[in-house]
Amino acid sequence: MTCNEIKELTVPYLELDLEPSRVRDVTAHLDGCAGCRTEMETVRQVLVRVKGVAVPDPGDRFWNEFPGQVRRELARERPPIPSRLWKGISGWPMTLAASVLLLVGAWSLKGMLDQGPAPTPSQQRAVVQAPKARVDQPSAAEPDLPQLAEADWQEFWDEDPDMVLVDMASRLDRRTVDRLFRDI
Amino acid sequence: MAESDYQLLDRYGVGDEAAFEELVKRHQKTIYDLAYRMLENHADAADLAQRTFVQAFLHHQSFRRESSFRTWLYQIGMNLCRNAIRDRARRAHEDVDELPLADSRDILAEVAGAELQDLLGRAIRTLPTRQREALVLRVYHNHAFVEIGMIMSCSEGTAKANYHHAVDRLRRALVSGEG
Numbered sequence: 301m302t303c304n305e306i307k308e309l310t311v312p313y314l315e316l317d318l319e320p321s322r323v324r325d326v327t328a329h330l331d332g333c334a335g336c337r338t339e340m341e342t343v344r345q346v347l348v349r350v351k352g353v354a355v356p357d358p359g360d361r362f363w364n365e366f367p368g369q370v371r372r373e374l375a376r377e378r379p380p381i382p383s384r385l386w387k388g389i390s391g392w393p394m395t396l397a398a399s400v401l402l403l404v405g406a407w408s409l410k411g412m413l414d415q416g417p418a419p420t421p422s423q424q425r426a427v428v429q430a431p432k433a434r435v436d437q438p439s440a441a442e443p444d445l446p447q448l449a450e451a452d453w454q455e456f457w458d459e460d461p462d463m464v465l466v467d468m469a470s471r472l473d474r475r476t477v478d479r480l481f482r483d484i
Numbered sequence: 485m486a487e488s489d490y491q492l493l494d495r496y497g498v499g500d501e502a503a504f505e506e507l508v509k510r511h512q513k514t515i516y517d518l519a520y521r522m523l524e525n526h527a528d529a530a531d532l533a534q535r536t537f538v539q540a541f542l543h544h545q546s547f548r549r550e551s552s553f554r555t556w557l558y559q560i561g562m563n564l565c566r567n568a569i570r571d572r573a574r575r576a577h578e579d580v581d582e583l584p585l586a587d588s589r590d591i592l593a594e595v596a597g598a599e600l601q602d603l604l605g606r607a608i609r610t611l612p613t614r615q616r617e618a619l620v621l622r623v624y625h626n627h628a629f630v631e632i633g634m635i636m637s638c639s640e641g642t643a644k645a646n647y648h649h650a651v652d653r654l655r656r657a658l659v660s661g662e663g
Binding site for chain 1: 501504505508509512513516517520521526530533534535537538541542600601604605608619623624647648651654655658659
């Protein structure tokens with residue numbers, strides 16, 4: 301081996317990062333070459349001194365507080381991740397609750413539309429005089445209300461909440477739907 | 485048996501704060517050491533280590549797990565170090581008066597004042613960034629060159645070359661006293 305080749309292998313030799321056959325070659329060269337031995341020793345000392353440079357320990361208090369600082373900084377960068385609580389109530393129950401609220405809103409809106417303008421005093425008197433007629437004979441303003449009993453709906457809810465919504469929607473005719481969503 | 489980083493990361497993904505704490509504690513000293521060796525003062529090192537973890541947890545869902553979590557942290561940390569060094573150089577170029585002075589707890593001050601050690605410190609500081617990265621990862625963090633390549637986003641051969649150039653440069657600096 302030449303001195304230039306040895307120079308290339310100095311660091312791997314010192315770090316035991318050479319194949320055994322190469323190690324034998326380098327060692328044999330060093331035995332007979334004072335210049336390369338000096339060079340090798342210089343590099344070894346450089347590595348030892350570089351390794352000897354220590355980082356001062358900032359102390360236990362710093363290490364104990366560090367995770368909290370990271371957490372605070374992380375919270376500033378983005379909203380907190382979903383907790384187990386939110387994960388527990390998300391998904392289809394939340395969708396169902398939202399659907400029910402929407403449905404109740406729609407029914408309320410329909411009720412208001414069906415009532416029309418506020419009755420005059422004479423109309424109010426007529427209602428007082430004939431309350432039974434309103435119960436037994438649905439007025440023309442509410443011809444398309446679903447006629448399912450509470451128990452029937454309960455059955456649907458128990459089976460598949462989504463199907464309830466589909467079924468209820470299918471029972472509303474086009475005119476009612478247009479009326480319900482006219483102002484939306 | 486201790487949980488793996490991947491397992492802790494999975495637990496963190498479903499909101500387990502204890503897993504977050506464990507992951508940070510497990511790697512905080514390593515990342516701080518890396519940052520300190522690259523930036524040479526406590527304030528910058530602490531800030532950079534913190535930002536490394538914040539970035540990692542902010543983007544943990546994009547971590548494809550092709551390397552260890554530790555290597556991924558190294559990659560993030562080293563990128564942030566590189567940017568910080570570049571910003572420092574830019575500021576120094578813009579205003580010489582604001583040249584960053586070595587902290588009183590400078591890395592070399594810890595080693596009792598041998599002139600040779602000061603020389604070595606100056607030589608390390610003036611190493612090109614890539615050579616310095618390879619030196620720090622190899623000498624102080626005992627990484628194999630293949631891993632150094634992953635962290636530095638280069639080939640194993642390039643990582644090796646950078647390291648050898650760094651050592652050679654330090655040797656010449658010490659021999660000639662050129663700093």
